[in-house]
Amino acid sequence: MEPFALLKKYFASNGDSFAIVSEHSRMVADKALRIAVNLGNPELDMQFIEEAALLHDIGVSRTHAPKIGCHGDAPYLNHGILGREILEAEGFRSHAMVCERHIGVGLTVDDIVRQNLQMPRRDMTPVTMEEKIICFADLFFSKRPGLLRHEKTIDQVRQNLAHHGMRKVRIFERWLIEFSRQS
Numbered sequence: 681m682e683p684f685a686l687l688k689k690y691f692a693s694n695g696d697s698f699a700i701v702s703e704h705s706r707m708v709a710d711k712a713l714r715i716a717v718n719l720g721n722p723e724l725d726m727q728f729i730e731e732a733a734l735l736h737d738i739g740v741s742r743t744h745a746p747k748i749g750c751h752g753d754a755p756y757l758n759h760g761i762l763g764r765e766i767l768e769a770e771g772f773r774s775h776a777m778v779c780e781r782h783i784g785v786g787l788t789v790d791d792i793v794r795q796n797l798q799m800p801r802r803d804m805t806p807v808t809m810e811e812k813i814i815c816f817a818d819l820f821f822s823k824r825p826g827l828l829r830h831e832k833t834i835d836q837v838r839q840n841l842a843h844h845g846m847r848k849v850r851i852f853e854r855w856l857i858e859f860s861r862q863s
Contacts (some may be wrong), residue, residue, distance in 0.1 A: 685732035689768060690741040695748035701737050703828045706822055710735035712817035712832070715859045716810075725810060727737040729840065731812045732778040736821070739763025739779055748823050757783065761799055781806045782815045784844060791844075816855045 681689075691698035712733045716724045739755060742752040754762055763779025785833040786805030793801060794834030806812040821836045822828070832840075834856065 683731050684805065686735060686770060687738060694749045697741065697745075700823055700825060700828065701740055704732075704738045704823045705737055706819045707821045707831070708736065708814065711820060712813050713811050715817060719859065721809070724807075724813075727791070728774065729810050729813060732775045733808045733817065734812065735763070735767060735772070735775050736782050736814055736818060737763065739748075740768050740823075741823050742766075745823075748825070755795065758799055759783075760787075760804065773830065777807075778811050778814055780804050781811050782818055784853075785815060785819070787847050812855060812861065816852075816859055819852065821852055 683705075687702055691701060699774070700824050709730050712729050713726065716726060716729050729847055737757035737759060740748070740750055740756070742762045743750050743754045743756045743759050745756045760780045760783045763778040767776035767779055768772075781804050783804065787797070787799075787803075788799050788805060789803055791797070792799055792804075793850055806815045819841070822830070822831045822832070837852060838849055
């Protein structure tokens with residue numbers, strides 16, 4: 681199934697949330713593809729990057745995020761886990777892992793335990809280069825209506841991540857260097 685058709689299936693009850701998440705996801709996909717092209721690495725799977733970036737927030741459809749029109753039962757932070765469940769059920773195992781691993785710069789077991797998060801105690805950090813690129817690109821875009829097409833500055837991303845600790849900022853800084861390389 682095509683990514684937008686799959687998004688539409690899960691956001692069917694609310695056209696506003698579909699419009700918001702699909703626009704956000706398109707912005708993330710476009711940035712991720714630009715990064716991948718600039719890296720010039722022929723081993724990167726461009727089709728996967730685009731599809732997974734378009735689907736990375738599918739789990740938002742099952743969360744309580746009224747500002748973007750979602751009225752599910754789960755906390756917003758769990759949208760990565762929910763996205764993994766949805767995409768695994770749809771037969772998209774690799775895409776599902778992007779959903780689970782894209783929150784911030786990823787969540788470690790230590791993050792989950794230390795913050796007493798109500799989620800499985802397993803590592804949920806990006807592993808593949810494609811996952812890292814999508815996670816990185818996602819940091820630059822909000823799902824706030826009116827700001828969907830606004831790309832955050834590097835300093836704004838740093839400030840947002842700093843709320844979660846300097847370790848998260850250092851990961852972002854490493855990616856910033858890695859993804860700014862030209863071949």
